[in-house]
Amino acid sequence: MDSRDKHQVTKNNHLLQAMSHAFDGIITMLREERNMRYHVLAAFLVVLAGIFFHIRATDWLWLLLVIFLVFAAEFLNTVTEAVTDLLVSHHYDVEVKKAKDVAAGGVLIAACFAVLVGLIIFGPYVMRLLK
Numbered sequence: 001m002d003s004r005d006k007h008q009v010t011k012n013n014h015l016l017q018a019m020s021h022a023f024d025g026i027i028t029m030l031r032e033e034r035n036m037r038y039h040v041l042a043a044f045l046v047v048l049a050g051i052f053f054h055i056r057a058t059d060w061l062w063l064l065l066v067i068f069l070v071f072a073a074e075f076l077n078t079v080t081e082a083v084t085d086l087l088v089s090h091h092y093d094v095e096v097k098k099a100k101d102v103a104a105g106g107v108l109i110a111a112c113f114a115v116l117v118g119l120i121i122f123g124p125y126v127m128r129l130l131k
């Protein structure tokens, strides 16, 4: 990254600069958000299971969909936390509570959907393995 980018408050000048900032965002999520690391670990294990069971192409599509849905929900949750913390600088605020709880609820709904999809895809394979 260009050293001038460190205090940049203007729009990006080119695609590479935009991608560099987006990449910074991904690294920040992995470094600072414990839940994000759990999501990545879960996704890694699910992909290993998919390889192990030789699941079908359509099943891969569903898995990838829910994996990236959970990632996206966690990113939006972190954005909500960062912006609301900036607004009230750690003072209790009923609207901040609402925003944070709703954002966290979004992650929970996405994670529940991911678990359901995982059960539907891997359930039959696991049952066959146990027979």
Ligand SMILES: Nc1ncnc2c1ncn2[C@@H]1O[C@H](COP(=O)(O)OP(=O)(O)OP(=O)(O)O)[C@@H](O)[C@H]1O
Binding pocket: 035, 077, 081, 088, 090, 091, 092, 093, 094, 096, 097, 100, 101, 104
């Ligand atoms: N400034 C605030 N005003 C009101 N409620 C707050 C505030 N900050 C945090 N909370 C409450 O505490 C909860 C957890 O806060 P926060 O989301 O910042 O922590 P977290 O542990 O990073 O959450 P997550 O596990 O979702 O990443 C919120 O869902 C909200 O209910």
